[in-house]
Amino acid sequence: MGGVSGVRLRPLVAGAHACTLLTLLAFAVLTGVPAGAPLAWSGARGMPLAWLFNVFAWIAPGLVVAFAALRLRATLPDAGLAAGIALRLLLLAALAFTAQGVWTLDPNELDAGASRWHATAWMVWNLAFGAGALMAGIALRTVRWPSLVICALVALCLLLPSLFGDQLGARVVLVCWWSWTLLLAWQLPRPH
Template sequence: MSGVRLRPLVVGAHVCTLLALLVFAVMTGVPAGAPLAWSGARGMPLAWLFNLLAWIGPGLVVAFAALRMRAAMPDARLGAGIALRLMLLAALAFAAQGLLTLDPNELDGGASRWHATAWMVWNLAFGAGALMAGLALRRVRWASLIICALCLLAPALLGPIVGPSVVLAAWAAWTLLLAWRVPPAR
């Protein structure tokens, strides 16, 4: 499968996440300022479907894309290989957010800690991957470094309401950037 064919998969994954976030927020009446994963929290209507459409499915699609991109670069230097493996790790952690759901009765403990851990692994693997891509892949250098800064600084600078949304947008931008700029498989 060539890099060109990966592009619609990555676009579709992010569109799926965005639509799930929007549709389920309206459907379930998610309060303003609630975590992005609120619609998939325990006890929410159709939480399993939300988690499948927002996190699990898109995460697995991006993981597949990361594997294919890495296969397209068999002679890649160490930094590029690490960047794409971190993309794979981040995509799997993204999917894990849908498996490790929030508990609305205990947001700071219990099962919610596992969800928060998956989110943190995703955020850190994604930030480190963007940094490595910025250092190792000339074709995505400056964009990856800017995205890395957004990923790592947005939660602290923009707070718990806006920060995660900016990180999610940065994730979409970075994975789309790689899908467009990494050389396609031969």
């Protein structure tokens, strides 16, 4: 099979997540965003260099993971319907992750306009990612238990937001996203 091999997906996915993490940390320090603020606050309209934050926190990493999802699906052509659905949900989640940087928060209208689109992208990312982890847990033996645990954590954050609190819950989901996508990049079969 030509193109980028599965082995090369590992550093791509790890690099995408490192990019998000470093961007979140750097902009929190540079802009003085409080620790309890929404993750996307540094990219909100009116924030210094918000466009740069959005490119490196959401857009570029999301596109890298979307590419990885396409490549992983291509390496498992005979994996079955449930595995195919899991990897397509990974693709959908990655595109929704990207969309969070396209539709940014607007501090003046947190319940309308672009903020509403941002919240929709965030929810699609959560739902597609959680459902994908569940399907992977059912269909892919090599990632079964970690995927099911990750799915359970995401479900808890969505269904019982008071368990972690809004902002801690969002951070737990982000760490689960990193963990699940890295797990897939490391554990799924690679082309020969």
